[in-house]
Amino acid sequence: MLQGKCQQCGATGALNTFKGVDEHLLCPRCTQQSVEQAKAQRQSLEVVNILDPTICYKCQMDNGSQELPLVGGLPFCSRCREALYERPFPQWLRLSLIGLLALLAVALVHGKPFFKAGKDLVISERLINARRYREAIPGLKATLAVAPDCEKCALLLAKADLLTGDALNAQKVLVSHREGRFEKSELADEVQTIFRRASQAFNKSSQAGKLYKDKKWDEAARLMREVVRLYPESTLLAEELDTAESAAAFDRKDYDSFLRIAEHAFQVHPDSTDHAGMVASALACKYAVTGDPAFRARSEEMLARARQLAASSPADLAREKEFEERTRYRLDSREIIDPDEYNRRFHPEKKGP
Known part of the structure; x- marks a missing residue:
């Protein structure tokens, strides 16, 4: 046990009976006097207990002059310190912990789809930022299936669809989310801008289709070139451009351009x-005007290729049969006529090509 000496009256005694009064060590009597005097003068006074580091805080064992180890700032003997560290948890606390673990297990099981959806969203957003739009689509679709009200998911999927040329699916995604209503955001503005561009392109494509139907091939091709510049992401519109340009080239008897366009389209x-079949038709035109047997041989090869590609589809087979018949007539007669004239001569029951 340590001894203390009062800094006011000089009295000595057990240290743990002393108090710290405004940073002065005082005996009990002087402490009492200081407190009463402060109250009378309405002054504040800081009084703290003095711990003897040689006496166990719990069992009060006196360790002589040797200080005990501190636990949480308090001195404890070895026995009390061991009991402190090995104190068993109360039964209610253990039962509560078991209950919490059970609830956590249930939450993890039921929340697993949402955890995966969150992961898919993060990965998909990174892919979109890297402009790998097509790779991002499956993850975004899976996320929306779990969280259909996720506005960001819908906008990201619509953006990915638009930038891979699938404007129709983008429209479905946007309309299905709160009937197309979205909160104002940078992403929403970006998607709206892209969608507006795609809509303008398809409107012009519809106008080009009317020109094509009226056999105004060059005008249709010029308008379709504008369409593709407006929305280059669409492979469908690019195909329509090839169709319009090939028809225009055929109409003005520019068979070199007709063949070039057809071969490019088939390469894609x-x-x-x-x-x-378009390549076979263009090669047949070249044979008809040049008589070069190499063009005829290549046309025959492309007709065989078209038959092979159509083998698994009755609809494709029907179309292939029609254009092969016209192409063979061109090869055999070396006369170039359009489908309407061919049908007028040989299939008057048909109204179109």
Whole structure:
């Protein structure tokens, strides 16, 4: 046990009976006097207990002059310190912990789809920022399936669809979210701008279709070039441009351009029966005007390729049969006539190509 000496009266005694009064060590009697005097003078006084580091805080064991280790700022003997560290948790606390763990397990099971959706959203957003739009679409669709009210998910999916040329699906995504209503945001403004551009392109495409129907091939091709410049992401519109330009080239008897356009279209769509047939038709035109047997041989090869591509589809087979018949007539007669004239001569029951 340590001894203390009063800094006011000089009295000595056990340190733990002393008090700290305004940073002065005082005995109990002087402490009482100082407190009473402060009250009378209405002054504040700071009084703190003095701990003897040689006496155990719990069992009061006296360790002589040797200080005990501190735990939480308090001295404890080895036995009390061991009991302090090995104190068992109360039963109610253990039961509460078990209950919380059970609730956590249930929450994890039921929340697993949402955790995955959150992960998919983060990954998809990174892909979009890297302009890998097509790769981002599956993750965004999966996220929307779990969280259909997620506005950011809908906008990101619409953006990815628009920038991969699928404006129709983008429109479905946007309309399905609160009937197309979105909070004002930078992302919403960006998607709206892209969608407006795509809408303008499809409106012009519709106008070009009317020109095509009226056999105004050059005008239709010029308008479709504007369409593709406006919305270059759409492969569908690019195909319509190829169709319009090939028809215009055929009409003005520019068979070199007709062949170039047809070959480019088939290169882009190597599994298309119609594009293979277009190449065969263009090669037949070149044979008809030049008589070069190499063009005829290549046309025959492309007709065979078109038949092969159409084999699995009755609809494709029907179309292939029609254009092969016209192409073979061109190869055999070396006469170039359009589908309408061909049908007028050989299939008067048909009204169109």
